[in-house]
Amino acid sequence: xxxxxxxxxxxxxxxxxxxxxxxxxxxxxxxxxxxxxxxxxxxxxxxxxxxxxxxxxxxxxxxxxxxxxxxxxxxxxxxxxxxxxxxxxxxxxxxxxxxxxxxxxxxxxxxxxxxxxxxxxxxxxxxxxxxxxxxxxxxxxxxxxxxxxxxxxxxxxxxxxxxxxxxxxxxxxxxxxxxxxxxxxxxxxxxxxxxxxxxxxxxxxxxxxxxxxxxxxxxxxxxxxxxxxxxxxxxxxxxxxxxxxxxxxxxxxxxxxxxxxxxxxxxxxxxxxxxxxxxxxxxxxxxxxxxxxxxxxxxxxxxxxxxxxxxxxxxxxxxxxxxxxxxxxxxxxxxxxxxxxxxxxxxxxxxxxxxxxxxxxxxxxxxxxxxxxxxxxxxxxxxxxxxxxxxxxxxxxxxxxxxx
Amino acid sequence: xxxxxxxxxxxxxxxxxxxxxxxxxxxxxxxxxxxxxxxxxxxxxxxxxxxxxxxxxxxxxxxxxxxxxxxxxxxxxxxxxxxxxxxxxxxxxxxxxxxxxxxxxxxxxxxxxxxxxxxxxxxxxxxxxxxxxxxxxxxxxxxxxxxxxxxxxxxxxxxxxxxxxxxxxxxxxxxxxxxxxxxxxxxxxxxxxxxxxxxxxxxxxxxxxxxxxxxxxxxxxxxxxxxxxxxxxxxxxxxxxxxxxxxxxxxxxxxxxxxxxxxxxxxxxxxxxxxxxxxxxxxxxxxxxxxxxxxxxxxxxxxxxxxxxxxxxxxxxxxxxxxxxxxxxxxxxxxxxxxxxxxxxxxxxxxxxxxxxxxxxxxxxxxxxxxxxxxxxxxxxxxxxxxxxxxxxxxxxxxxxxxx
Numbered sequence: 028x029x030x031x032x033x034x035x036x037x038x039x040x041x042x043x044x045x046x047x048x049x050x051x052x053x054x055x056x057x058x059x060x061x062x063x064x065x066x067x068x069x070x071x072x073x074x075x076x077x078x079x080x081x082x083x084x085x086x087x088x089x090x091x092x093x094x095x096x097x098x099x100x101x102x103x104x105x106x107x108x109x110x111x112x113x114x115x116x117x118x119x120x121x122x123x124x125x126x127x128x129x130x131x132x133x134x135x136x137x138x139x140x141x142x143x144x145x146x147x148x149x150x151x152x153x154x155x156x157x158x159x160x161x162x163x164x165x166x167x168x169x170x171x172x173x174x175x176x177x178x179x180x181x182x183x184x185x186x187x188x189x190x191x192x193x194x195x196x197x198x199x200x201x202x203x204x205x206x207x208x209x210x211x212x213x214x215x216x217x218x219x220x221x222x223x224x225x226x227x228x229x230x231x232x233x234x235x236x237x238x239x240x241x242x243x244x245x246x247x248x249x250x251x252x253x254x255x256x257x258x259x260x261x262x263x264x265x266x267x268x269x270x271x272x273x274x275x276x277x278x279x280x281x282x283x284x285x286x287x288x289x290x291x292x293x294x295x296x297x298x299x300x301x302x303x304x305x306x307x308x309x310x311x312x313x314x315x316x317x318x319x320x321x322x323x324x325x326x327x328x329x330x331x332x333x334x335x336x337x338x339x340x341x342x343x344x345x346x347x348x349x350x351x352x353x354x355x356x357x358x359x360x361x362x363x364x365x366x367x368x369x370x371x372x373x374x375x376x377x378x379x380x381x382x383x384x385x386x387x388x389x390x391x392x393x394x395x396x397x398x399x400x401x402x403x404x405x406x407x408x409x410x411x412x413x414x415x416x417x418x419x420x421x422x423x424x425x426x427x428x429x430x431x
Numbered sequence: 432x433x434x435x436x437x438x439x440x441x442x443x444x445x446x447x448x449x450x451x452x453x454x455x456x457x458x459x460x461x462x463x464x465x466x467x468x469x470x471x472x473x474x475x476x477x478x479x480x481x482x483x484x485x486x487x488x489x490x491x492x493x494x495x496x497x498x499x500x501x502x503x504x505x506x507x508x509x510x511x512x513x514x515x516x517x518x519x520x521x522x523x524x525x526x527x528x529x530x531x532x533x534x535x536x537x538x539x540x541x542x543x544x545x546x547x548x549x550x551x552x553x554x555x556x557x558x559x560x561x562x563x564x565x566x567x568x569x570x571x572x573x574x575x576x577x578x579x580x581x582x583x584x585x586x587x588x589x590x591x592x593x594x595x596x597x598x599x600x601x602x603x604x605x606x607x608x609x610x611x612x613x614x615x616x617x618x619x620x621x622x623x624x625x626x627x628x629x630x631x632x633x634x635x636x637x638x639x640x641x642x643x644x645x646x647x648x649x650x651x652x653x654x655x656x657x658x659x660x661x662x663x664x665x666x667x668x669x670x671x672x673x674x675x676x677x678x679x680x681x682x683x684x685x686x687x688x689x690x691x692x693x694x695x696x697x698x699x700x701x702x703x704x705x706x707x708x709x710x711x712x713x714x715x716x717x718x719x720x721x722x723x724x725x726x727x728x729x730x731x732x733x734x735x736x737x738x739x740x741x742x743x744x745x746x747x748x749x750x751x752x753x754x755x756x757x758x759x760x761x762x763x764x765x766x767x768x769x770x771x772x773x774x775x776x777x778x779x780x781x782x783x784x785x786x787x788x789x790x791x792x793x794x795x796x797x798x799x800x801x802x803x804x805x806x807x808x809x810x811x812x813x814x815x816x817x818x819x820x821x822x823x824x825x826x827x828x829x830x831x832x833x834x835x
Contacts, residue, residue: 030492033512037495388460388776390803406783406803408813410493417494421781428779429491430498430511431521 031106031270033429034417038272043358043423045273046309046319049102050345051095051284052327054083054367054380054399058335063326063370064381065398066335067342071349072362072383076397080389082407083379083399084415086366092377098365099287103320104271104416105264112290113202113259119188120286122180126261128196131175131229134257136208137161137185137250140241143215148208149185150250161250162187168243175232185250191232197260198225204233208254219255229258266292267318271420276312278305279322288320302344306351313355321352330368331375338370359422360385361415362397379409386422435508435674438821438830442676447762447827449677450713450723453506454749455499455688456731458487458771458784458803462739467730467774468785469802470739471746475753476766476787480801484793486811487783487803488819490770496781502769503691507724508675508820509668516694517606517663523592524690526584530665532600535579535633538661540612541565541589541654544645547619552612553589554654565654566591572647579636589654595636601664602629608637612658623659633662670696671722675820676829680716682709683726692724706748710755717759725756734772735779742774763826764789765819766801783813790826 055063086093086101087108096117097107118134119126126132137150137158153161162181169177175191182188203222209215219233233255244251267275270291277288277295285295294316298308302323309319323345329338352360363382366375381402394401403409407418420426459467490497490505491512500521501511522538523530530536541554541562557565566585573581579595586592607626613619623641625634637659648655671679674695681692681699689699698720702712706727713723727749733742756764767786770779785806798805807813811822824830 033492033495388773388780388782390461390466390782392461392464393804393807404807406807408807410813414493417492418781419494421494421496426494426496426781428496428498430501430515431518 030417034420034426035270037426037429038420039425039427040272041424043425044313044317044319044355045359045419045423046321046352046355046357046361047102047419048321048323048352048360048362049099050323050326050342050362050364052330052366052368052375053342053364054369054376054378055330055338056369056371056378058371062399063330063335063339064342065400067339067346069342069346069397071346072397073395075349075353075362075385076383076394076401078389078391079383079385080391080407081381081383081394081397081402081405083402083409084363084382084412085379085409086412090377092375093366094375095283095365096287099284101412102363102365102415103267103288103291104413105291106413110262110264112262114257115188115202115259116261117283118182118186118257119180119190120289121283122182122188123282123286124178124180124188124190126190126290127192128261129193130261131191131193131197131202132259133189133233133255135187135189136254137187138252138254139249140216140252145209145212145214145216145252145254147249148212148254152184153250155183158182158184158187158250161244161247165240165243169236169239172232172235172239175229177236189236191229191236193228199260199263200225201229202226202258202260204230204258206256207237208256216252216254219258233258262290264291268292271416272425273318274316275318275320276316277320277322278308279320279324280305281322281324284322284324293320302348306348309352310355326364327368330370331373333370333373335370358386359419361419380412382407382415384418384422388422434821435510437833438824439674441830441833442824443829443831444676445828447829448717448721448723448759449763449823449827450725450756450759450761450765451506451823452725452727452756452764452766453503454727454730454746454766454768456734456770456772456779457768458773458780458782459734459742460773460775460782462775466803467734467739467743468746469804471743471750473746473750473801475750476801477799479753479766479789480787480798480805482793482795483787483789484795484811485785485787485798485801485806485809487806487813488767488786488816489783489813490816494781496779497770498779499687499769500691503688505816506767506769506819507671507692507695508817509695510817514666514668516666518661519592519606519663520665520694521687522586522590522661523584523594524693525687526586526592527686527690528582528584528592528594530594530694531596532665533597534665535595535597535601535606536663537593537637537659539591539593540658541591542656542658543653544620544656549613549616549618549620549656549658551653552616552658556588557654559587562586562588562591562654565648565651569644569647573640573643576636576639576643579633581640593640595633597632603664603667604629605633606630606662606664608634608662610660611641612660620656620658623662637662665694668695672696675824677722678720679722679724680720681724681726682712683724683728684709685726685728688726688728697724707752710752713756714759731772734774735777737774737777739774762790763823765823784816786811786819788822788826792826
């Protein structure tokens with residue numbers, strides 16, 4: 028945070044444009060000697076890497092595998108350990124809920140209860156359609172408890188989210204409430220107990236909500252109860268504009284990523300379609316912003332599925348579109364991922380993420396291609412992800428000199 | 432500061448000699464594919480790099496462009512964020528003032544005031560000669576206010592510095608006084624208001640000083656007033672001898688750099704002439720010190736001018752003199768810059784600075800030349816500038832083992 032204060036004092040404005048392309052889950056590991064990025068066909072990325080500053084970044088710390096929240100916060104220039112966000116928030120963002128400072132957000136499961144004991148923590152994984160209908164029924168029946176407005180958002184299968192919206196902004200420990208999910212079947216649900224004085228108010232609402240829901244659902248065979256996890260309030264962060272003096276837009280088709288950007292007050296219009304559509308959207312909005320966060324999801328999705336070939340294909344697909352971004356001639360272009368998702372691991376990993384930065388003020392000439400192994404030869408070395416924003420600001424000439 | 436305490440406890444003395452050569456503003460960026468250092472003729476530096484430990488250092492942090500103060504403090508082994516020095520101090524050092532713990536130092540502009548409003552913040556940029564005469568007149572007329580002795584130092588054009596020298600050492604917030612410069616013409620000057628209780632005393636002197644000066648200058652057409660900025664006291668730092676157990680000398684022809692060394696109590700004799708003269712001076716004093724800070728200014732000056740060819744030529748010039756330094760056979764020789772000054776940027780920049788360290792205890796063999804790009808291949812990697820002093824001490828066998 029000392030550095031964030033220091034940077035805030037050095038900010039100066041100009042008309043430069045910064046584009047951050049996040050190829051979600053970009054980093055990988057070799058299969059038959061080549062990583063996904065090495066196996067992909069990337070003539071444009073390779074050429075760009077030869078004339079860019081390259082390196083690899085570490086989102087949280089050596090050996091720490093980041094979730095999407097910490098990965099993106101670090102890219103946005105916020106310390107991902109200091110700025111942790113609750114699971115409830117992440118779930119709500121993914122369901123396009125507009126999370127405010129007045130809200131306690133909770134992720135919920137439908138469950139089956141009998142004689143006071145949870146006999147199925149996921150209500151038989153009821154179909155999404157049926158779950159949606161139940162959630163709409165709850166919303167119709169339960170609109171307010173005490174002074175909290177209730178906002179339900181249907182999710183996939185047995186999952187949904189609920190927000191308790193209070194009349195005024197909440198203390199940061201207002202959602203310090205334990206999960207009601209006992210994590211084992213055959214046990215009774217736990218009460219939503221407050222862990223601090225400030226959490227008592229939301230705890231009372233949550234307790235009444237569980238009972239009200241049960242009253243509505245008591246005749247359902249499977250989904251006759253709810254379990255609540257990850258009570259959270261919106262983190263108290265400086266906005267991106269306050270922190271870096273940039274007017275920013277998020278271009279992301281998956282709601283959660285726009286949602287993360289919204290937590291720091293980037294503009295987050297609804298964007299749909301392909302990566303090509305996202306780049307069209309970027310082009311159309313190019314005159315109206317200083318900073319563009321463009322998120323490409325599918326690379327990570329195939330990594331998570333363990334589908335090496337498709338992950339590589341999605342990287343090749345992006346490479347073919349890259350000239351359209353270069354045509355905009357941004358002052359600073361950064362291309363990287365929020366974390367690694369090696370297909371052989373079928374999930375996020377702790378491995379440093381390859382990164383390139385193009386601007387007129389780089390050495391370049393150190394890497395022959397854009398890949399994990401080539402980036403280790405680059406002029407940025409291994410650095411913490413949270414340092415990328417100051418670096419981008421410097422290259423955009425948006426930071427004054429420190430000290431006389 | 433934790434590391435500085437740790438190192439202090441590990442210090443041991445011996446007869447080793449350490450030379451730190453600072454080629455001011457050394458780091459650069461390519462023009463037609465080569466940086467200034469790559470374009471320069473540097474057979475001696477290249478040979479030395481092949482047998483040295485090489486790397487690049489970051490003075491403050493990623494993306495942060497350091498001023499000369501932070502750049503040098505970091506090289507001297509002091510945390511440049513913790514040890515910030517005021518503009519007033521830096522100005523005074525550049526004018527060869529001997530700044531003590533009893534002094535409040537201020538940088539001043541001559542200005543033109545009419546009917547209580549500043550109509551020219553720089554008094555028409557009066558010639559240096561005329562400014563010098565006015566400053567001497569002020570010194571003759573105003574010797575003491577309250578218990579503060581006044582010490583004036585003429586500068587270039589409309590600039591000068593003044594020190595308020597009190598009878599005893601001051602609190603560290605004794606100069607927490609706002610600037611009197613309103614930064615806009617057509618406005619009245621601001622009073623030098625104290626921001627803390629401890630600053631009230633110097634504030635009273637400053638207020639009386641402004642009036643006394645106006646009384647002396649009231650009949651001048653242009654320079655009939657002064658504006659004061661950057662009120663500062665000497666930072667409270669451990670001396671270089673206390674911190675590292677080294678008797679040190681600064682060899683610098685530009686007063687500000689000797690001044691920075693003086694803030695940590697290095698000996699700072701007046702040195703003039705060429706780089707060759709500086710090396711002669713080094714040779715003559717070689718038996719009397721443990722640590723030699725040799726500062727080469729012109730490389731930075733041409734970088735600031737945007738003169739790529741002359742910056743490279745100054746590097747070549749130093750290279751030709753390097754054998755004279757090597758002939759002294761120092762136990763540890765470090766050659767680097769305090770920051771980068773790429774000619775294409777015409778100013779300081781945030782780019783890591785190439786660095787080599789010669790001692791009997793290096794791996795070597797990793798770099799083919801001394802350049803930004805070759806240093807990335809070196810055994811020191813990318814490191815914070817403040818780590819160079821501990822490294823030098825280690826190579827000089829001046830640090831004991833840590834822990835059993």
